[in-house]
Amino acid sequence: MLTRIKDLAQQFAPRLIEIRRHIHAHPELSGQEYQTAAYVAGVLSSCGIIVQEGIGKTGVIGELVGGTDDRLVALRTDMDALPINEISNLEFASRKMGIMHACGHDIHTTVGLGTAMVLSSLGEQLPGNVRFLFQPAEEIAQGANWMVQDGVMNDVSAIFGVHVFPTIPGGSIGIRYGALTAAADDLEIFITGESGHGARPHEAIDAIWIAAQVVTTLQQAISRTQNPLRPIVLTIGQISGGRAPNVIADRVRLAGTVRSLHPETHANLPKWIENIVTGVCQTYGAKCEVNYRRGVPSVQNDLALTQLLEAAAKEAWGNERVQILLEPSMGAEDFSMYLQHAPGTMFRLGVGFKDKPNYPLHHPQFDVDETAIVTGVVTLAYAIYRYWQ
Numbered sequence: 001m002l003t004r005i006k007d008l009a010q011q012f013a014p015r016l017i018e019i020r021r022h023i024h025a026h027p028e029l030s031g032q033e034y035q036t037a038a039y040v041a042g043v044l045s046s047c048g049i050i051v052q053e054g055i056g057k058t059g060v061i062g063e064l065v066g067g068t069d070d071r072l073v074a075l076r077t078d079m080d081a082l083p084i085n086e087i088s089n090l091e092f093a094s095r096k097m098g099i100m101h102a103c104g105h106d107i108h109t110t111v112g113l114g115t116a117m118v119l120s121s122l123g124e125q126l127p128g129n130v131r132f133l134f135q136p137a138e139e140i141a142q143g144a145n146w147m148v149q150d151g152v153m154n155d156v157s158a159i160f161g162v163h164v165f166p167t168i169p170g171g172s173i174g175i176r177y178g179a180l181t182a183a184a185d186d187l188e189i190f191i192t193g194e195s196g197h198g199a200r201p202h203e204a205i206d207a208i209w210i211a212a213q214v215v216t217t218l219q220q221a222i223s224r225t226q227n228p229l230r231p232i233v234l235t236i237g238q239i240s241g242g243r244a245p246n247v248i249a250d251r252v253r254l255a256g257t258v259r260s261l262h263p264e265t266h267a268n269l270p271k272w273i274e275n276i277v278t279g280v281c282q283t284y285g286a287k288c289e290v291n292y293r294r295g296v297p298s299v300q301n302d303l304a305l306t307q308l309l310e311a312a313a314k315e316a317w318g319n320e321r322v323q324i325l326l327e328p329s330m331g332a333e334d335f336s337m338y339l340q341h342a343p344g345t346m347f348r349l350g351v352g353f354k355d356k357p358n359y360p361l362h363h364p365q366f367d368v369d370e371t372a373i374v375t376g377v378v379t380l381a382y383a384i385y386r387y388w389q
């Protein structure tokens with residue numbers, strides 16, 4: 001079956017490059033993927049796949065009917081682009097000023113379509129049903145949630161996901177056991193003191209000084225009260241308050257992002273932060289309000305599915321083209337929303353060039369080695385096929 005899947009992927013390769021270049025030239029921002037969705041729906045329909053549009057607002061799902069095994073497998077790929085102005089000389093560079101596929105979601109969409117084309121060509125040899133999820137709005141960490149709310153995870157037994165990675169060469173893939181990405185939450189703190197003359201601190205409660213204590217104490221407390229093997233990154237990216245250089249500030253707003261890898265740490269973070277902030281503020285007589293908003297959880301790859309993916313990839317490409325990633329990323333990925341409903345695994349698809357510099361994701365000069373499309377399609381099609389074996 002592997003040879004058949006590889007032959008099919010090679011046969012579709014020129015068409016897949018065309019598809020990728022079309023999507024790359026016509027990027028759309030998060031939640032506005034109307035043309036991309038219509039295009040995806042058209043390609044899926046042409047493979048005899050049952051298509052539903054308008055799922056998760058601007059998402060699309062495709063249902064491929066296979067054999068009698070009742071375990072439904074899902075494949076998620078995302079479709080949105082970024083508000084970045086592309087700097088490239090590619091003939092298929094973005095035709096939309098200020099919008100660019102700088103995170104490789106054009107590749108993901110193409111890999112999803114290619115996997116659909118290959119698996120639908122297997123006809124009666126496909127043991128079970130596959131649901132293809134083409135998700136909008138990953139960059140704003142909303143799309144997966146919209147899709148889940150529309151029921152895309154109903155009856156799903158396992159889900160696969162993929163993201164390109166420029167530091168892994170094209171033709172190779174990276175597999176990660178356990179945590180792949182971090183949980184990302186939003187934090188907002190208001191500190192209220194009492195205004196007064198800059199020369200008479202004893203008659204006021206200085207919200208700026210207390211805010212400084214809060215920032216410092218939070219950073220120190222991570223180092224002194226948290227398990228160092230369960231990392232937390234707390235970044236206060238905004239701070240505002242005060243009226244004049246010689247007036248003691250009565251109110252300060254702090255806002256930041258909180259990243260963590262371990263589910264238990266993640267669960268305890270809101271209370272832990274609130275206790276520290278309240279403690280510092282009470283000590284100096286200020287009032288505080290802590291707003292902790294949960295974002296996306298950490299992507300935790302399922303052991304058995306990751307083993308399956310590793311075995312399928314090694315059989316397809318040889319051990320030397322399959323890297324086991326030793327470290328997770330503190331970045332976030334809303335693929336984790338699906339993992340609240342079924343086990344799954346997400347891998348990194350190498351798109352790095354071997355003979356020229358590679359720019360990072362979200363860079364205006366980001367570019368990919370397109371041979372990765374076939375690598376991604378074969379890896380996913382074969383892993384999904386083997387799931388039922």
Ligand code: NI
Nearest residue numbers: 103104105163
């Ligand atoms: Ni991305």
